[in-house]
Amino acid sequence: MTTTALVVDDEVDLCRLMQITLTKMGIKSDVAYTLSQAKSYWQDNDYDFCLTDLKLPDGSGLELVKHISASSSKPIAVITAHGSMDLAIEALKLGAFDFVNKPLELPRLRQLVENALKVIQQDLTAKSTPQRSPEQQMLDERLIGDSAVMHPLKNTILKLARSQAPVFLSGASGTGKEVVARLIHDLSPRRDGSFVPVNCGAIPSELMESEFFGHKKGSFTGAVADKQGLFQQANGGTLFLDEVADLPLAMQVKLLRAIQEKTVRAIGDTKEVPVDIRILSATHKDLNQLVQTGLFRQDLYYRINVIELKLPTLNARRDDIPVLATHFLALIAEEWQLESKPLLTAEACLRLQQHDFAGNVRELRNVLERAVTLAETSTIDISHLGLSDLNVHQQAHMPQKINEDNASDSIENIDKDDREPSSIKSVSTQQAKANLHPYRTMTHHYAAVKQSSISGTISDSSSSAIGIEQQSVTAMAERAESVNKNANSDKTDSVANLDSSIDGNIDILNSIAIKSSVSGQLPAQGLEHYLQEQERQLIITALKQTGWNKTQAAELLGTTFRSLRYRMTKLEIAEDQAE
């Protein structure tokens, strides 16, 4: 079946050029020169998509965007005069799926049309699929939740995936902003390109420009080879600017320019390179407030926040907790290679629904990981959750009814004895530690490994794997031990001791770096390489300490999960390095 398009512009030559381009791509097209003509052609014909100028003799192309988006889901793209970014943004907000600037650049036009063709193809597949479309299936499998707030959210995600508009994902930490960003990419016409997530808060400011835009060999000390930046890595795909609020102001200017011009210039390069990327961004901070206080540029905010998608907290969708819990328990069973899937008792499920999840879905997963670790069998009861007693206020907000499917699911395979206690008990740390069971087969127990001394681990992971001079390692171990001793005399909590010993080690590493430079012993491969090796070593140490649990390791290192994951990728620390 031939694809058909409506081209709307009052410039005859431009229409001709567009028609030739479309014909070469196998698309039949009609031309309308005015807004009223366009409306009437669209009414009388079944076009697959529309390409319209914004400035028409009898009105604005924005009106056509509104008209078409109100009655159909067919893609409509707009042509804007160079520099009229405000109108392009307005069109995207009204439902245009993309825009192209005048003077028309044919490669860009072809790219836009190709994206439109992918959206059309996706719609055809959806129509020919009797039940749920593949897109809907992917969404339901990866974004768990069926509560009232999730339905409109999922519909919006499906719509946004078709568009090329920049989307800003807001919402508290752990609500699933990255999950949604990945979905928008994987459901979009860009899905064959790369999804490149970048934690803006995790990149040292002096390396930011090189990370984003790349560098040429020799452009600065340490630039030993040409390096491609994140923008180029995301070319043809999606760049996800996570924790975008943490971008330093100087970098915000450079980023804005790259986003607007759709070109980047690597450090040390003389030429600009065009890039075709879609920008998604997220932060748990109040970006609007940061704009008010001058910490975030208004123009960049306006550019990345064309469409805002706010993710609900887990407390706002407690009905989803049973299904999320079932999902995570299945994941844990698979990842930890458990013999049988852990199941929640009905009481435990209810207790989870009453908990105040400040950390949202991520916290739920953590609670379940801990519970599976503590459980003696595959049955997870309230006592394994380690949640504190409910106060009167929380009890008053108990859900009336939990999802019955999940409740019955959760109580299968449970002995009578297991169901008996319905009173809510809190698990003290001591009790939790004593309650260890080898149910969790593939990983070390967190509470147990946390107590081991960091200095020993540093010694055994260092010289062979990391290649640090033995002298430094020994010095580090000795200093770490003394830091530990000092810390032990002040504090009794083992976690606090470990945290401080890690801080201590970071200090030690810094002081070693400073010392060696003061005494003239500079690292052979340069400071950057040296510091990266130290960073790598500390991360591996923390990961070992926690049985390669990234969330716990991030906690130990006093950083965020996201930042740790970013650093692991950057330093090429693979999961399979776990022994």
Ligand SMILES: Nc1ncnc2c1ncn2[C@@H]1O[C@H](COP(=O)(O)OP(=O)(O)OP(=O)(O)O)[C@@H](O)[C@H]1O
């Ligand atoms: N609806 C969901 N369905 C399945 N898993 C989810 C959902 N929401 C969040 N998760 C899981 O919760 C964890 C946190 O999600 P994610 O990293 O996307 O949150 P975030 O909002 O980006 O957090 P932060 O602001 O801290 O970066 C991940 O393990 C993710 O897979």
